[in-house]
Amino acid sequence: MQLAAQIIIGLVAAIHIYILxxxxxxxxxxxxxxxxxxPEELFPKTKTLAANQGLYNGFLAAGLxxxxxxxxxxxxxxxxxxxxxxxxIAGIYGATTASKKIxxxxxxxxxxxxxxxxxx
Numbered sequence: 001m002q003l004a005a006q007i008i009i010g011l012v013a014a015i016h017i018y019i020l021x022x023x024x025x026x027x028x029x030x031x032x033x034x035x036x037x038x039p040e041e042l043f044p045k046t047k048t049l050a051a052n053q054g055l056y057n058g059f060l061a062a063g064l065x066x067x068x069x070x071x072x073x074x075x076x077x078x079x080x081x082x083x084x085x086x087x088x089i090a091g092i093y094g095a096t097t098a099s100k101k102i103x104x105x106x107x108x109x110x111x112x113x114x115x116x117x118x119x120x
Contacts, residue, residue, distance in 0.1 A: 001116050001119040002116075002117075004116050005080075005113050005116035005117045006068060008109060008112055008113040008116060009064050009067060009068060009080055009084070009113045010064075010065075010068060011109060012064055012084070012087060012106075012109050012110050012113060013060075013061045013064035013065050013068075014061075015105065015106065015109065016057045016058070016060045016061035016064070016087070016106075017057075017058070017061045019054065019057040020054045020055070020057045020058040020061060021054070022034060022054070023050040023051060023053050023054030023057065024050070024051045024054035024055065024058075025054075027043055027046070027047050027050040027051065027054075028043045028044055028047060031043060031050065037099065060083060060086055060087055060090070063079065063082070063083035063086070064080070064083045064084070064087075066079060066083075067079040067080035067083060068080075077117060080113075080117060081114065081117065084110045084111075084113055084114045084117075085114070087106055087107065087110040088106075088107045088110045088111055088114070090106065090107075091103055091105070091106035091107030091108075091110065092107055094106065095107065
């Protein structure tokens with residue numbers, strides 16, 4: 001189960017790296033195709049705001065990747081739980097305020113990883 005948890009943690013980190021890239025570097029080019037509910041004329045106006053959000057997603061990815069690199073079992077678990085909890089909470093908030101899709105893309109994979117971490 002631990003290997004499965006590590007793989008899903010890596011997947012969750014990859015999702016957040018993708019979001020970082022989308023929000024920080026491709027907001028006016030690729031993001032309009034992903035965020036179809038936002039009027040296209042708002043993308044240039046919100047570029048700085050999106051980049052800030054992308055940076056936070058990068059911090060989540062960095063924390064998850066860090067958890068994969070820790071050798072001490074207890075610290076590895078604690079760091080993973082902290083960052084997965086952050087992702088779950090952010091996904092729930094995003095699902096209630098922006099799009100239900102966020103729950104499935106962010107929160108559910110993080111919750112699956114969290115459950116797998118606790119199975120031994």
